[in-house]
Amino acid sequence: MGDIRSASSDSRDTKVLNIDPYALVEALLGQRIEKPATAPESLYMGYDDLDMRLESETSGGDRDRERDQLRPDSPPKNIRVGAINPYALVEALIGRKIDRQSMNSEKILSNVLQTDYDELFDMKFNSVLYAGLKLDEKDRKAVKLSEKDIKILNERDLMTPDLSDVRRLQDLEKVGLKDIEKAQVKCARVENGKLHVILQARQLGRTLSNHEISPVVNELVSPFRLEKGKWTPPNGAWRDMYDYFFQRVNERLIGNLNLFEIGDVKKTLHNFDDPTQGCVGNSWLIAALFSVFWSNPSIINRATRVHQDKEEKKRLEIKFHDKGGDNNAKTETVEVDYQIPINNSNNEPMYCSASDCADIWPSLYEKAFAKWVTGGSSEHPDITQLMCGDPIKAMAQINGKEPQYFVCENHSANDLLGLVRAHCANLKTISPMVAYTYATGPNYRGSNIVANHAYSVLGFTVIGDKQYIIMRNPWGVTEPLGLTSYPGLLDRVDPRLWHPAAMLDHGGLIAVEPQAFKHCFSCIGVTK
Numbered sequence: 001m002g003d004i005r006s007a008s009s010d011s012r013d014t015k016v017l018n019i020d021p022y023a024l025v026e027a028l029l030g031q032r033i034e035k036p037a038t039a040p041e042s043l044y045m046g047y048d049d050l051d052m053r054l055e056s057e058t059s060g061g062d063r064d065r066e067r068d069q070l071r072p073d074s075p076p077k078n079i080r081v082g083a084i085n086p087y088a089l090v091e092a093l094i095g096r097k098i099d100r101q102s103m104n105s106e107k108i109l110s111n112v113l114q115t116d117y118d119e120l121f122d123m124k125f126n127s128v129l130y131a132g133l134k135l136d137e138k139d140r141k142a143v144k145l146s147e148k149d150i151k152i153l154n155e156r157d158l159m160t161p162d163l164s165d166v167r168r169l170q171d172l173e174k175v176g177l178k179d180i181e182k183a184q185v186k187c188a189r190v191e192n193g194k195l196h197v198i199l200q201a202r203q204l205g206r207t208l209s210n211h212e213i214s215p216v217v218n219e220l221v222s223p224f225r226l227e228k229g230k231w232t233p234p235n236g237a238w239r240d241m242y243d244y245f246f247q248r249v250n251e252r253l254i255g256n257l258n259l260f261e262i263g264d265v266k267k268t269l270h271n272f273d274d275p276t277q278g279c280v281g282n283s284w285l286i287a288a289l290f291s292v293f294w295s296n297p298s299i300i301n302r303a304t305r306v307h308q309d310k311e312e313k314k315r316l317e318i319k320f321h322d323k324g325g326d327n328n329a330k331t332e333t334v335e336v337d338y339q340i341p342i343n344n345s346n347n348e349p350m351y352c353s354a355s356d357c358a359d360i361w362p363s364l365y366e367k368a369f370a371k372w373v374t375g376g377s378s379e380h381p382d383i384t385q386l387m388c389g390d391p392i393k394a395m396a397q398i399n400g401k402e403p404q405y406f407v408c409e410n411h412s413a414n415d416l417l418g419l420v421r422a423h424c425a426n427l428k429t430i431s432p433m434v435a436y437t438y439a440t441g442p443n444y445r446g447s448n449i450v451a452n453h454a455y456s457v458l459g460f461t462v463i464g465d466k467q468y469i470i471m472r473n474p475w476g477v478t479e480p481l482g483l484t485s486y487p488g489l490l491d492r493v494d495p496r497l498w499h500p501a502a503m504l505d506h507g508g509l510i511a512v513e514p515q516a517f518k519h520c521f522s523c524i525g526v527t528k
Contacts, residue, residue, distance in 0.1 A: 069422050070415055072404035075392075076523060080142040081436045082281030082388030083453040084129045084221055085475045086113060086120060088350070089279040092220055095235060095345030100477045100507075114207035116186075122444040122451045128208040130281070130452065131221050132387050140438040140522070142388065142452045147224045151212045158214075160205035176204050220350075221280050223384045231382040235344050238380050241360050242304075242314045242338040272505040275362035276476035278351030282366070282386040284436070286352055286474040287454035288394035289365055291432040292527075294458055294504070299399050302361040314338055316361070318368040321400040327373045327389040328397065334368040337379050351383050355476050355505040369397075391434040391454035392525030399432065401527040408435075408521050413514035416524060417460065420469050423526055424459050427470075428500045433457035435471065435517075435524040447479045448491050448510055449520050457524065461498040461511060463490075469517050470498055473508035488516030 087100050090112045098105055106117045119125035123135040123142060132150065133142040161175040172180050177199075184200040206212055213222065216234045225231065232238060275293070277286040293300050304314050315335050322331040340363040341350045348357065352366035370381040396403040406419060423431040436454045437444065444451040456472040468490060478491055490511035495502040501509060512520070 070406060070411060070419050073407045073410055075390075075403070075405045076141075076407065078141075078143075079284075079390040079393075079436075080133060080144055080388040081284045081391055081452055081454050082130075082133070082142070083121070083283055083450050084131065084279060084281045085277045085283075085477075086129055086447070087475060087477055088277065089113070089129075089217075089220065091346070091348070092233070092235070092279045092343060092350050093216065095343065097346055097348070101480055103480050105480060115209075118445050121447060121449075121453075122441070123210070123439045126209040126211070128210060128213060128217065129450075130210045131213050131217065132223065132281070133210055133452070135439050137440070140440055142439045144388065145211055149211055150218070150222065150224055152218055152226070153206060153208070153212050153214050157206050157212075177201050219384075221384060221387065223382065223387055225382075230378070230380055231384070232380065233341050233350055236341045236350050237344055238339040239342045240338050241340055241342070241363070272356055273354040273359035273361070274472075274476065274505045275365070275474065276353055276355045276507075277474040278349060278353065278366075280351055280384050280386060281388055282352075282383075283454040283474050284389040284391035285366065285369060285386055285394050286362075287434050287456045287472075288391045288398060288432070289352075289362065290472065290474060291429070291434050291456040291458075292395055292398045294456060295429050295432045296399075300361065300365070302359075316364050316368070318365060319400075320369065320372045321397050323393050323396050323403065325390070325393065327386065327394070329372050329375060332372070334372045336364055336368045336371060338364070339379055340364070340367060341383070355507060365398075391436055392523070392527070395432045395434060395525070395527045399527055403525055403527050405523055405525045407523050408518050411518075413518040416518055417467055417469060417514040419524065419526075420457060420460050423528075426500075427461055427498060428459040429457060431526050431528045433524065433526045435521045437520055438522045441520065443486060443520055446486075447473070447475065447477060448489065449486060449512075455521075458504075458509075459498065459500060461493075463497060463511075466513060468511035468513055470500075471510050471512060472504075473510065476505065476507040478506070478508055478510070486516065488513035 086109050087098065087105070090109055091097055093112055098108055109120065110117045113120065113128050115125070115127055120127045120129055123130050123133070124137075126134075130142065132145050134145055134149075136143045163175060166172060166175065169180055177183065186198040186200060188195065188197045190196075208214065208217060215226065218224065218226065219231075219234050275286050275290045277283055301316065301318055304316060315337050317333050317335050319333045320329070320331065322328060338360065340360070342348065343350050349363050352362045354360070354362050366383060366386070367381060370383045370386055371378070374381050374385055392403045392405055395401075406416070408416060411419075420429070420433065423429055423433060433456070434454055435457055437449065437451055439452040441451060443449060450473070454474065456474065458470045458472055461468050461470060470493065490497070492506075493501055493509040493511050494506055497511065
């Protein structure tokens with residue numbers, strides 16, 4: 001990057017310091033931004049002007065609440081947050097990429113994971129996305145299963161009976177559906193004089209679930225090894241990605257030189273290194289990692305060091321901080337090489353990656369954290385050991401600050417919005433914030449809001465007379481249009497609605513009204 005300062009002098013030899021705003025922002029963000037041909041009006045609007053305009057749309061009581069910040073609650077006990085990224089899991093199972101924006105992805109997820117799409121995202125349906133966890137219905141939170149609670153299914157377990165001879169309802173009892181009059185009906189409709197009924201019939205054939213999984217799924221997502229020793233995911237290999245990383249960077253640089261047209265407007269390719277969760281249930285860690293990176297990129301170490309030996313290995317040093325409890329170790333600097341698990345079929349990372357797959361630091365942070373908490377020296381740590389955890393504490397483990405917890409049921413919706421606003425400057429968080437959902441509830445029916453899942457809190461916005469909390473799903477995916485809708489939620493957020501969106505990939509970005517946030521989310525936290 002060039003010098004961000006330039007000096008000139010007048011007749012009195014007075015030096016005037018001019019700062020290139022683009023160079024300064026790029027230095028703060030750690031990534032390049034696109035310079036428009038002509039500066040938009042917003043560039044000439046001072047930050048103070050912007051804040052004053054937004055403050056005028058809120059009541060004085062809201063401003064008072066922001067100044068008098070909420071008192072933190074006691075940390076909840078035994079936080080077991082974590083939902084597997086279904087897109088990453090399915091891609092690892094079938095060995096190819098799927099179009100995550102297509103309506104067809106719904107059917108692919110349902111078929112491969114053997115669960116109806118609308119039942120994937122709530123723990124009450126025992127979805128495989130919560131493998132190794134079970135629902136505590138009383139407290140609406142997740143509890144860890146023990147190894148003896150996990151059953152590994154074989155092909156015989158997954159076989160279904162021959163239904164070709166079923167002619168009457170009584171015939172269903174002959175093939176294994178007992179007490180048919182008590183069978184639960186999921187839905188029923190009359191069409192052309194015929195009654196179409198869908199029954200819950202797990203008696204007729206097992207499917208993947210939170211406690212019944214196939215050997216392949218077990219090795220991909222579960223911390224319980226069938227064979228003890230070194231761990232490598234199925235159809236995967238540990239590969240040194242240093243050279244591959246720079247090849248992708250070169251591709252990206254070349255791509256940035258190639259303009260493409262949308263109508264009469266010329267655009268350049270956008271690239272972002274936002275951490276995206278893979279096929280293990282560590283949304284708690286990936287959401288925390290992105291929140292720290294989003295609020296202050298300089299906290300994240302992305303500087304490679306060359307190891308001083310004959311092989312001159314490239315390594316990364318990352319410091320983690322002791323905060324007690326599970327998924328923790330003593331404060332120390334962890335050193336890792338550039339080997340990460342790669343899918344042999346599509347040559348993509350199987351676990352955490354950058355959203356554009358051109359940067360590797362998110363993968364190395366996940367690997368280093370697994371190496372830290374497991375206490376081993378191997379360069380192939382078992383990443384599945386990170387299957388669930390505490391996203392608020394994880395932010396503190398990454399940046400060394402102190403975590404504060406705010407249980408949503410203890411505070412009003414306006415106070416929760418005020419908490420977010422109090423930690424923002426110009427609509428964007430300046431202190432890392434995350435929030436996580438309950439383990440079950442009436443609104444967790446799609447990938448936009450998922451039960452027992454952690455989200456990065458990125459800021460807030462004002463649209464008309466409504467205010468929204470801006471959040472990011474670490475899956476990096478926004479549910480395809482037309483699948484579900486939520487009251488009080490915007491499932492498409494771009495710079496027209498929230499200008500900081502220009503600095504990140506829009507995948508997984510949502511805006512939630514405070515009342516909907518209070519209803520769906522169990523806890524929100526900050527480190528400071």
